[in-house]
Amino acid sequence: MAFVLAGATLIDGNGGAPLKDAAIYVSGERINWVGGTADLPPAAQDAKQIDVSGKWLMPGIIDAHIHICYNGSDSVFTLLEKHRDDLVLEAVDICARTLAQGVTAIRDVGGEQYIEMSLRSAINRGFIRGPRMKLSGRVISMTGGHAHFIAREADGPDEMRKAAREQIKAGADLVKLMATGGSATPGQDIHASQLTVEEIAAVTEVAHMMGRHVAAHCHGTGGIRNCMLGGVDTIEHGTYLDEETADMMVANGAQLVLTLGAGNPDLESYPLSPVQQADAERRKPMIEQGVKQIRKTIALARAKGIFLGIGTDAGGNPLAPHQFAMARELELLVENDLTAMEAITIGTRNNAKVLRWDDEIGTVEAGKYADLLLLDADPLLDIRNLRQIAAVYKGGQKV
Ligand SMILES: [Zn+2]
Structure with a gap:
Protein backbone atom coordinates (compact mmCIF):
# COMPACT_ATOMS: atom_id res chain seq x y z
CA MET A 1 0.00 0.00 0.00
CA ALA A 2 1.18 3.51 -0.81
CA PHE A 3 0.19 6.71 0.90
CA VAL A 4 1.28 10.29 1.45
CA LEU A 5 1.29 12.10 4.79
CA ALA A 6 1.18 15.79 3.90
CA GLY A 7 1.22 19.11 5.71
CA ALA A 8 2.97 18.27 8.99
CA THR A 9 6.08 19.90 10.39
CA LEU A 10 8.86 17.35 9.91
CA ILE A 11 11.64 16.68 12.44
CA ASP A 12 13.70 14.17 10.45
CA GLY A 13 15.97 12.92 13.27
CA ASN A 14 19.17 14.45 11.86
CA GLY A 15 19.04 17.48 14.16
CA GLY A 16 18.55 20.16 11.49
CA ALA A 17 15.79 22.79 11.35
CA PRO A 18 12.29 21.30 11.06
CA LEU A 19 10.65 21.35 7.62
CA LYS A 20 7.23 23.03 7.58
CA ASP A 21 4.47 21.75 5.28
CA ALA A 22 6.39 18.52 4.64
CA ALA A 23 5.22 15.44 2.76
CA ILE A 24 6.30 11.83 3.10
CA TYR A 25 5.52 9.30 0.39
CA VAL A 26 5.41 5.78 1.79
CA SER A 27 5.23 2.75 -0.48
CA GLY A 28 5.10 -0.68 1.10
CA GLU A 29 7.07 -0.68 4.34
CA ARG A 30 9.58 2.00 3.33
CA ILE A 31 9.82 5.73 2.80
CA ASN A 32 9.97 6.41 -0.91
CA TRP A 33 10.32 10.20 -0.90
CA VAL A 34 10.49 13.09 1.62
CA GLY A 35 10.25 16.81 0.90
CA GLY A 36 7.99 19.85 0.76
CA THR A 37 4.33 19.19 -0.08
CA ALA A 38 4.60 21.53 -3.10
CA ASP A 39 7.37 19.33 -4.59
CA LEU A 40 5.54 16.00 -4.32
CA PRO A 41 6.61 13.81 -7.30
CA PRO A 42 3.90 12.74 -9.81
CA ALA A 43 4.06 9.05 -8.74
CA ALA A 44 3.15 10.06 -5.19
CA GLN A 45 0.12 11.99 -6.34
CA ASP A 46 -1.68 8.74 -7.26
CA ALA A 47 -1.20 7.35 -3.74
CA LYS A 48 -3.74 7.81 -0.95
CA GLN A 49 -3.35 11.37 0.41
CA ILE A 50 -3.60 11.84 4.17
CA ASP A 51 -3.78 15.42 5.43
CA VAL A 52 -1.79 15.78 8.65
CA SER A 53 -1.47 19.55 8.65
CA GLY A 54 -1.16 21.07 12.12
CA LYS A 55 0.74 18.00 13.36
CA TRP A 56 4.42 17.11 13.91
CA LEU A 57 6.06 14.15 12.26
CA MET A 58 9.29 12.50 13.43
CA PRO A 59 11.05 9.12 13.30
CA GLY A 60 9.78 6.42 15.64
CA PHE A 324 6.08 6.53 28.45
CA ALA A 325 9.55 5.58 29.63
CA MET A 326 11.37 6.89 26.53
CA ALA A 327 9.38 10.15 26.60
CA ARG A 328 10.58 10.52 30.18
CA GLU A 329 14.21 9.79 29.19
CA LEU A 330 14.14 12.57 26.61
CA GLU A 331 12.46 14.89 29.13
CA LEU A 332 15.31 14.15 31.56
CA LEU A 333 17.90 14.95 28.88
CA VAL A 334 16.25 18.37 28.55
CA GLU A 335 16.36 18.74 32.36
CA ASN A 336 20.10 18.11 32.00
CA ASP A 337 20.45 21.16 29.73
CA LEU A 338 20.17 19.57 26.28
CA THR A 339 17.81 21.16 23.78
CA ALA A 340 14.65 19.28 22.80
CA MET A 341 16.14 18.83 19.31
CA GLU A 342 19.33 17.31 20.74
CA ALA A 343 17.27 14.96 22.92
CA ILE A 344 15.14 13.83 19.96
CA THR A 345 18.23 13.29 17.80
CA ILE A 346 19.80 11.09 20.50
CA GLY A 347 16.56 9.12 20.91
CA THR A 348 16.25 8.46 17.16
CA ARG A 349 19.33 8.79 14.91
CA ASN A 350 21.94 8.14 17.62
CA ASN A 351 20.08 5.18 19.06
CA ALA A 352 19.81 3.66 15.57
CA LYS A 353 23.63 3.75 15.51
CA VAL A 354 23.77 2.12 18.96
CA LEU A 355 21.56 -0.67 17.56
CA ARG A 356 23.85 -0.96 14.48
CA TRP A 357 20.70 -0.37 12.43
CA ASP A 358 21.12 3.20 11.15
CA ASP A 359 21.07 2.04 7.53
CA GLU A 360 17.35 1.27 7.91
CA ILE A 361 15.89 3.16 10.88
CA GLY A 362 16.37 6.27 13.03
CA THR A 363 15.71 9.09 10.56
CA VAL A 364 12.99 10.02 8.11
CA GLU A 365 14.84 9.47 4.83
CA ALA A 366 14.06 7.81 1.51
CA GLY A 367 14.90 4.10 1.58
CA LYS A 368 14.46 3.64 5.32
CA TYR A 369 11.58 1.84 7.02
CA ALA A 370 8.51 4.04 7.44
CA ASP A 371 8.73 3.98 11.26
CA LEU A 372 7.05 7.26 12.15
CA LEU A 373 5.59 9.13 15.08
CA LEU A 374 2.86 11.71 14.46
CA LEU A 375 2.24 14.20 17.30
CA ASP A 376 -0.61 16.59 18.07
CA ALA A 377 1.71 19.18 19.62
CA ASP A 378 5.22 20.53 19.05
CA PRO A 379 7.88 18.51 20.93
CA LEU A 380 10.46 21.25 20.30
CA LEU A 381 8.29 23.74 22.19
CA ASP A 382 7.81 21.33 25.09
CA ILE A 383 9.48 17.91 25.09
CA ARG A 384 6.56 16.54 27.14
CA ASN A 385 4.52 16.79 23.93
CA LEU A 386 6.13 13.46 22.93
CA ARG A 387 3.24 12.02 24.93
CA GLN A 388 0.65 13.75 22.64
CA ILE A 389 0.56 10.92 20.13
CA ALA A 390 -1.75 11.19 17.12
CA ALA A 391 -0.47 8.06 15.34
CA VAL A 392 2.38 5.58 15.21
CA TYR A 393 3.51 3.85 12.01
CA LYS A 394 5.84 0.87 11.88
CA GLY A 395 7.01 -0.31 8.47
CA GLY A 396 4.29 1.80 6.83
CA GLN A 397 1.52 0.20 8.91
CA LYS A 398 -0.53 2.37 11.23
CA VAL A 399 -0.45 0.86 14.72
ZN1 LIG B 1 19.42 -2.66 32.36
Whole structure:
Protein backbone atom coordinates (compact mmCIF):
# COMPACT_ATOMS: atom_id res chain seq x y z
CA MET A 1 0.00 0.00 0.00
CA ALA A 2 1.18 3.51 -0.81
CA PHE A 3 0.19 6.71 0.90
CA VAL A 4 1.28 10.29 1.45
CA LEU A 5 1.29 12.10 4.79
CA ALA A 6 1.18 15.79 3.90
CA GLY A 7 1.22 19.11 5.71
CA ALA A 8 2.97 18.27 8.99
CA THR A 9 6.08 19.90 10.39
CA LEU A 10 8.86 17.35 9.91
CA ILE A 11 11.64 16.68 12.44
CA ASP A 12 13.70 14.17 10.45
CA GLY A 13 15.97 12.92 13.27
CA ASN A 14 19.17 14.45 11.86
CA GLY A 15 19.04 17.48 14.16
CA GLY A 16 18.55 20.16 11.49
CA ALA A 17 15.79 22.79 11.35
CA PRO A 18 12.29 21.30 11.06
CA LEU A 19 10.65 21.35 7.62
CA LYS A 20 7.23 23.03 7.58
CA ASP A 21 4.47 21.75 5.28
CA ALA A 22 6.39 18.52 4.64
CA ALA A 23 5.22 15.44 2.76
CA ILE A 24 6.30 11.83 3.10
CA TYR A 25 5.52 9.30 0.39
CA VAL A 26 5.41 5.78 1.79
CA SER A 27 5.23 2.75 -0.48
CA GLY A 28 5.10 -0.68 1.10
CA GLU A 29 7.07 -0.68 4.34
CA ARG A 30 9.58 2.00 3.33
CA ILE A 31 9.82 5.73 2.80
CA ASN A 32 9.97 6.41 -0.91
CA TRP A 33 10.32 10.20 -0.90
CA VAL A 34 10.49 13.09 1.62
CA GLY A 35 10.25 16.81 0.90
CA GLY A 36 7.99 19.85 0.76
CA THR A 37 4.33 19.19 -0.08
CA ALA A 38 4.60 21.53 -3.10
CA ASP A 39 7.37 19.33 -4.59
CA LEU A 40 5.54 16.00 -4.32
CA PRO A 41 6.61 13.81 -7.30
CA PRO A 42 3.90 12.74 -9.81
CA ALA A 43 4.06 9.05 -8.74
CA ALA A 44 3.15 10.06 -5.19
CA GLN A 45 0.12 11.99 -6.34
CA ASP A 46 -1.68 8.74 -7.26
CA ALA A 47 -1.20 7.35 -3.74
CA LYS A 48 -3.74 7.81 -0.95
CA GLN A 49 -3.35 11.37 0.41
CA ILE A 50 -3.60 11.84 4.17
CA ASP A 51 -3.78 15.42 5.43
CA VAL A 52 -1.79 15.78 8.65
CA SER A 53 -1.47 19.55 8.65
CA GLY A 54 -1.16 21.07 12.12
CA LYS A 55 0.74 18.00 13.36
CA TRP A 56 4.42 17.11 13.91
CA LEU A 57 6.06 14.15 12.26
CA MET A 58 9.29 12.50 13.43
CA PRO A 59 11.05 9.12 13.30
CA GLY A 60 9.78 6.42 15.64
CA ILE A 61 11.65 6.59 18.93
CA ILE A 62 14.25 3.90 19.68
CA ASP A 63 14.91 2.56 23.19
CA ALA A 64 18.56 1.51 23.33
CA HIS A 65 18.37 -0.16 26.76
CA ILE A 66 15.24 -2.04 27.81
CA HIS A 67 14.20 -5.30 29.48
CA ILE A 68 11.03 -6.24 27.63
CA CYS A 69 10.39 -9.48 29.58
CA TYR A 70 10.09 -7.75 32.96
CA ASN A 71 7.22 -5.49 33.95
CA GLY A 72 9.18 -2.90 35.93
CA SER A 73 6.81 -2.98 38.89
CA ASP A 74 7.23 -6.36 40.59
CA SER A 75 10.38 -7.22 42.48
CA VAL A 76 12.67 -9.38 40.39
CA PHE A 77 12.28 -12.20 42.92
CA THR A 78 8.50 -12.16 42.37
CA LEU A 79 9.12 -12.27 38.64
CA LEU A 80 11.39 -15.28 39.00
CA GLU A 81 8.64 -17.18 40.82
CA LYS A 82 6.13 -16.55 38.05
CA HIS A 83 5.18 -19.25 35.61
CA ARG A 84 6.90 -18.76 32.29
CA ASP A 85 3.53 -18.48 30.52
CA ASP A 86 2.56 -15.57 32.75
CA LEU A 87 5.79 -13.79 31.88
CA VAL A 88 5.17 -14.40 28.18
CA LEU A 89 1.61 -13.07 28.25
CA GLU A 90 2.62 -9.96 30.17
CA ALA A 91 5.56 -9.38 27.81
CA VAL A 92 3.20 -9.57 24.82
CA ASP A 93 1.23 -6.71 26.38
CA ILE A 94 4.44 -4.75 27.11
CA CYS A 95 5.50 -5.10 23.46
CA ALA A 96 2.18 -3.68 22.25
CA ARG A 97 2.22 -0.82 24.76
CA THR A 98 5.83 0.09 23.96
CA LEU A 99 4.99 0.39 20.27
CA ALA A 100 1.79 2.36 20.95
CA GLN A 101 3.89 4.88 22.90
CA GLY A 102 5.86 5.66 19.75
CA VAL A 103 8.83 3.34 20.34
CA THR A 104 9.30 1.47 17.05
CA ALA A 105 12.62 -0.25 17.85
CA ILE A 106 14.35 -1.49 20.99
CA ARG A 107 17.61 -3.03 22.13
CA ASP A 108 16.91 -5.53 24.92
CA VAL A 109 19.99 -5.87 27.11
CA GLY A 110 18.90 -8.65 29.42
CA GLY A 111 16.16 -11.14 28.63
CA GLU A 112 14.52 -14.03 30.42
CA GLN A 113 14.64 -17.65 29.25
CA TYR A 114 14.95 -16.36 25.66
CA ILE A 115 11.28 -15.31 25.76
CA GLU A 116 12.44 -12.14 23.98
CA MET A 117 13.64 -14.23 21.03
CA SER A 118 10.14 -15.72 20.68
CA LEU A 119 8.59 -12.26 20.99
CA ARG A 120 10.80 -10.99 18.17
CA SER A 121 9.88 -13.88 15.94
CA ALA A 122 6.15 -13.49 16.71
CA ILE A 123 6.36 -9.77 15.88
CA ASN A 124 8.28 -10.39 12.66
CA ARG A 125 5.69 -12.98 11.61
CA GLY A 126 2.84 -10.60 12.41
CA PHE A 127 1.26 -12.64 15.25
CA ILE A 128 1.64 -9.89 17.82
CA ARG A 129 2.43 -6.18 17.79
CA GLY A 130 5.68 -4.73 19.00
CA PRO A 131 8.81 -2.82 18.11
CA ARG A 132 11.73 -4.05 15.98
CA MET A 133 14.27 -5.71 18.22
CA LYS A 134 17.99 -6.20 18.76
CA LEU A 135 18.55 -8.68 21.59
CA SER A 136 21.35 -9.72 23.91
CA GLY A 137 19.81 -12.89 25.32
CA ARG A 138 20.92 -13.54 28.91
CA VAL A 139 23.28 -11.13 30.58
CA ILE A 140 26.69 -12.54 31.48
CA SER A 141 27.92 -11.87 35.00
CA MET A 142 30.57 -13.27 37.31
CA THR A 143 29.42 -15.84 39.86
CA GLY A 144 27.33 -13.79 42.29
CA GLY A 145 27.64 -10.70 40.07
CA HIS A 146 25.06 -8.04 39.28
CA ALA A 147 21.69 -9.60 38.41
CA HIS A 148 23.19 -13.07 38.90
CA PHE A 149 19.66 -14.44 39.48
CA ILE A 150 18.85 -13.94 35.78
CA ALA A 151 22.40 -14.10 34.41
CA ARG A 152 24.55 -16.72 32.75
CA GLU A 153 27.25 -16.77 35.43
CA ALA A 154 30.75 -17.28 34.08
CA ASP A 155 34.30 -16.94 35.44
CA GLY A 156 37.58 -16.81 33.57
CA PRO A 157 38.16 -16.13 29.85
CA ASP A 158 37.24 -19.62 28.61
CA GLU A 159 33.90 -19.71 30.37
CA MET A 160 33.18 -16.14 29.25
CA ARG A 161 33.79 -17.13 25.62
CA LYS A 162 31.46 -20.10 26.02
CA ALA A 163 28.77 -17.95 27.65
CA ALA A 164 28.95 -15.36 24.85
CA ARG A 165 28.76 -18.03 22.16
CA GLU A 166 25.70 -19.55 23.85
CA GLN A 167 23.86 -16.24 23.54
CA ILE A 168 24.81 -15.86 19.89
CA LYS A 169 23.70 -19.44 19.25
CA ALA A 170 20.31 -18.58 20.80
CA GLY A 171 19.93 -15.64 18.40
CA ALA A 172 21.61 -12.69 20.14
CA ASP A 173 22.56 -9.60 18.12
CA LEU A 174 24.86 -8.37 20.88
CA VAL A 175 26.40 -9.61 24.12
CA LYS A 176 25.71 -7.94 27.48
CA LEU A 177 28.22 -8.02 30.33
CA MET A 178 27.90 -6.90 33.93
CA ALA A 179 31.19 -5.10 34.59
CA THR A 180 30.33 -3.53 37.97
CA GLY A 181 27.86 -3.96 40.79
CA GLY A 182 24.33 -2.62 40.38
CA SER A 183 21.71 -1.04 42.60
CA ALA A 184 18.96 -3.46 41.51
CA THR A 185 20.89 -6.31 43.17
CA PRO A 186 20.52 -5.90 46.93
CA GLY A 187 23.75 -5.58 48.88
CA GLN A 188 26.02 -4.69 45.96
CA ASP A 189 28.60 -1.93 45.71
CA ILE A 190 28.05 -0.14 42.41
CA HIS A 191 31.70 1.00 42.42
CA ALA A 192 33.08 -2.54 42.58
CA SER A 193 34.46 -3.98 39.33
CA GLN A 194 33.14 -7.46 38.67
CA LEU A 195 35.03 -8.63 35.57
CA THR A 196 38.73 -8.63 34.77
CA VAL A 197 40.11 -7.09 31.59
CA GLU A 198 40.99 -10.61 30.39
CA GLU A 199 37.41 -11.82 30.89
CA ILE A 200 35.99 -8.80 29.04
CA ALA A 201 38.50 -9.07 26.19
CA ALA A 202 37.67 -12.76 25.74
CA VAL A 203 34.03 -11.83 25.12
CA THR A 204 34.68 -8.89 22.81
CA GLU A 205 37.03 -11.04 20.72
CA VAL A 206 34.50 -13.80 20.04
CA ALA A 207 31.54 -11.40 19.69
CA HIS A 208 33.37 -9.21 17.17
CA MET A 209 34.49 -12.28 15.22
CA MET A 210 30.80 -13.08 14.76
CA GLY A 211 29.77 -9.50 13.89
CA ARG A 212 28.14 -8.78 17.25
CA HIS A 213 28.76 -5.78 19.47
CA VAL A 214 29.28 -5.86 23.23
CA ALA A 215 27.40 -3.77 25.79
CA ALA A 216 28.52 -3.52 29.40
CA HIS A 217 26.66 -2.41 32.50
CA CYS A 218 29.02 -0.02 34.32
CA HIS A 219 28.57 2.37 37.21
CA GLY A 220 32.02 2.54 38.83
CA THR A 221 34.98 4.17 37.09
CA GLY A 222 37.15 1.05 37.38
CA GLY A 223 34.59 -0.99 35.47
CA ILE A 224 34.48 1.57 32.64
CA ARG A 225 38.30 1.50 32.48
CA ASN A 226 38.34 -2.33 32.32
CA CYS A 227 35.73 -2.26 29.56
CA MET A 228 37.73 0.21 27.48
CA LEU A 229 40.88 -1.91 27.89
CA GLY A 230 38.80 -4.96 26.96
CA GLY A 231 37.30 -3.44 23.79
CA VAL A 232 33.64 -3.01 24.82
CA ASP A 233 31.49 -1.09 22.31
CA THR A 234 28.78 0.49 24.48
CA ILE A 235 28.92 1.52 28.12
CA GLU A 236 25.48 1.27 29.75
CA HIS A 237 24.68 3.85 32.48
CA GLY A 238 28.33 5.02 32.82
CA THR A 239 27.50 6.80 36.05
CA TYR A 240 30.99 7.47 37.39
CA LEU A 241 32.71 8.42 34.14
CA ASP A 242 35.83 10.53 34.81
CA GLU A 243 38.33 12.45 32.63
CA GLU A 244 40.57 9.44 32.01
CA THR A 245 37.77 7.00 31.13
CA ALA A 246 36.03 9.65 28.99
CA ASP A 247 39.25 10.04 26.97
CA MET A 248 39.50 6.26 26.63
CA MET A 249 35.92 6.11 25.32
CA VAL A 250 36.64 8.79 22.72
CA ALA A 251 39.87 7.04 21.65
CA ASN A 252 38.00 3.71 21.28
CA GLY A 253 34.97 5.27 19.56
CA ALA A 254 32.84 3.70 22.31
CA GLN A 255 29.26 4.86 22.84
CA LEU A 256 27.68 5.87 26.14
CA VAL A 257 24.08 4.72 26.60
CA LEU A 258 22.58 6.84 29.36
CA THR A 259 19.64 5.55 31.40
CA LEU A 260 18.25 8.47 33.37
CA GLY A 261 14.74 7.37 34.39
CA ALA A 262 15.90 4.24 36.20
CA GLY A 263 18.05 6.37 38.49
CA ASN A 264 15.41 9.11 38.72
CA PRO A 265 12.04 7.36 38.77
CA ASP A 266 8.88 9.27 37.96
CA LEU A 267 7.22 8.59 41.32
CA GLU A 268 4.40 11.09 40.81
CA SER A 269 2.78 9.88 37.61
CA TYR A 270 1.76 6.37 38.69
CA PRO A 271 0.56 4.86 41.98
CA LEU A 272 3.27 2.94 43.84
CA SER A 273 2.65 -0.61 45.04
CA PRO A 274 4.03 -1.63 48.47
CA VAL A 275 6.94 -3.38 46.71
CA GLN A 276 7.75 -0.19 44.80
CA GLN A 277 7.46 1.95 47.93
CA ALA A 278 9.90 -0.32 49.75
CA ASP A 279 12.30 -0.23 46.81
CA ALA A 280 12.05 3.57 46.55
CA GLU A 281 12.86 3.82 50.26
CA ARG A 282 15.81 1.41 50.04
CA ARG A 283 17.33 3.14 47.02
CA LYS A 284 16.56 6.74 48.05
CA PRO A 285 20.14 7.73 48.96
CA MET A 286 21.50 6.02 45.81
CA ILE A 287 18.89 7.77 43.66
CA GLU A 288 19.62 11.22 45.11
CA GLN A 289 23.36 10.73 44.72
CA GLY A 290 22.89 9.29 41.22
CA VAL A 291 20.85 12.25 39.94
CA LYS A 292 23.59 14.68 41.02
CA GLN A 293 26.37 12.48 39.64
CA ILE A 294 24.75 11.87 36.26
CA ARG A 295 24.45 15.63 35.67
CA LYS A 296 28.26 15.84 35.93
CA THR A 297 28.69 12.75 33.74
CA ILE A 298 26.48 14.15 30.98
CA ALA A 299 28.35 17.47 31.04
CA LEU A 300 31.71 15.67 30.89
CA ALA A 301 30.60 13.31 28.11
CA ARG A 302 29.37 16.25 26.02
CA ALA A 303 32.50 18.30 26.64
CA LYS A 304 34.64 15.34 25.49
CA GLY A 305 32.42 14.62 22.49
CA ILE A 306 31.44 11.08 23.50
CA PHE A 307 28.74 9.60 21.27
CA LEU A 308 25.51 9.47 23.31
CA GLY A 309 22.64 7.03 23.10
CA ILE A 310 19.82 6.64 25.58
CA GLY A 311 17.60 3.93 27.01
CA THR A 312 14.99 3.52 29.69
CA ASP A 313 16.13 0.41 31.56
CA ALA A 314 12.36 -0.17 31.74
CA GLY A 315 11.74 -3.54 33.38
CA GLY A 316 15.21 -3.45 34.93
CA ASN A 317 13.96 -2.70 38.44
CA PRO A 318 10.62 -2.28 40.27
CA LEU A 319 10.67 1.49 39.70
CA ALA A 320 11.13 1.33 35.95
CA PRO A 321 7.68 0.73 34.42
CA HIS A 322 7.03 0.60 30.69
CA GLN A 323 4.96 3.76 30.82
CA PHE A 324 6.08 6.53 28.45
CA ALA A 325 9.55 5.58 29.63
CA MET A 326 11.37 6.89 26.53
CA ALA A 327 9.38 10.15 26.60
CA ARG A 328 10.58 10.52 30.18
CA GLU A 329 14.21 9.79 29.19
CA LEU A 330 14.14 12.57 26.61
CA GLU A 331 12.46 14.89 29.13
CA LEU A 332 15.31 14.15 31.56
CA LEU A 333 17.90 14.95 28.88
CA VAL A 334 16.25 18.37 28.55
CA GLU A 335 16.36 18.74 32.36
CA ASN A 336 20.10 18.11 32.00
CA ASP A 337 20.45 21.16 29.73
CA LEU A 338 20.17 19.57 26.28
CA THR A 339 17.81 21.16 23.78
CA ALA A 340 14.65 19.28 22.80
CA MET A 341 16.14 18.83 19.31
CA GLU A 342 19.33 17.31 20.74
CA ALA A 343 17.27 14.96 22.92
CA ILE A 344 15.14 13.83 19.96
CA THR A 345 18.23 13.29 17.80
CA ILE A 346 19.80 11.09 20.50
CA GLY A 347 16.56 9.12 20.91
CA THR A 348 16.25 8.46 17.16
CA ARG A 349 19.33 8.79 14.91
CA ASN A 350 21.94 8.14 17.62
CA ASN A 351 20.08 5.18 19.06
CA ALA A 352 19.81 3.66 15.57
CA LYS A 353 23.63 3.75 15.51
CA VAL A 354 23.77 2.12 18.96
CA LEU A 355 21.56 -0.67 17.56
CA ARG A 356 23.85 -0.96 14.48
CA TRP A 357 20.70 -0.37 12.43
CA ASP A 358 21.12 3.20 11.15
CA ASP A 359 21.07 2.04 7.53
CA GLU A 360 17.35 1.27 7.91
CA ILE A 361 15.89 3.16 10.88
CA GLY A 362 16.37 6.27 13.03
CA THR A 363 15.71 9.09 10.56
CA VAL A 364 12.99 10.02 8.11
CA GLU A 365 14.84 9.47 4.83
CA ALA A 366 14.06 7.81 1.51
CA GLY A 367 14.90 4.10 1.58
CA LYS A 368 14.46 3.64 5.32
CA TYR A 369 11.58 1.84 7.02
CA ALA A 370 8.51 4.04 7.44
CA ASP A 371 8.73 3.98 11.26
CA LEU A 372 7.05 7.26 12.15
CA LEU A 373 5.59 9.13 15.08
CA LEU A 374 2.86 11.71 14.46
CA LEU A 375 2.24 14.20 17.30
CA ASP A 376 -0.61 16.59 18.07
CA ALA A 377 1.71 19.18 19.62
CA ASP A 378 5.22 20.53 19.05
CA PRO A 379 7.88 18.51 20.93
CA LEU A 380 10.46 21.25 20.30
CA LEU A 381 8.29 23.74 22.19
CA ASP A 382 7.81 21.33 25.09
CA ILE A 383 9.48 17.91 25.09
CA ARG A 384 6.56 16.54 27.14
CA ASN A 385 4.52 16.79 23.93
CA LEU A 386 6.13 13.46 22.93
CA ARG A 387 3.24 12.02 24.93
CA GLN A 388 0.65 13.75 22.64
CA ILE A 389 0.56 10.92 20.13
CA ALA A 390 -1.75 11.19 17.12
CA ALA A 391 -0.47 8.06 15.34
CA VAL A 392 2.38 5.58 15.21
CA TYR A 393 3.51 3.85 12.01
CA LYS A 394 5.84 0.87 11.88
CA GLY A 395 7.01 -0.31 8.47
CA GLY A 396 4.29 1.80 6.83
CA GLN A 397 1.52 0.20 8.91
CA LYS A 398 -0.53 2.37 11.23
CA VAL A 399 -0.45 0.86 14.72
ZN1 LIG B 1 19.42 -2.66 32.36
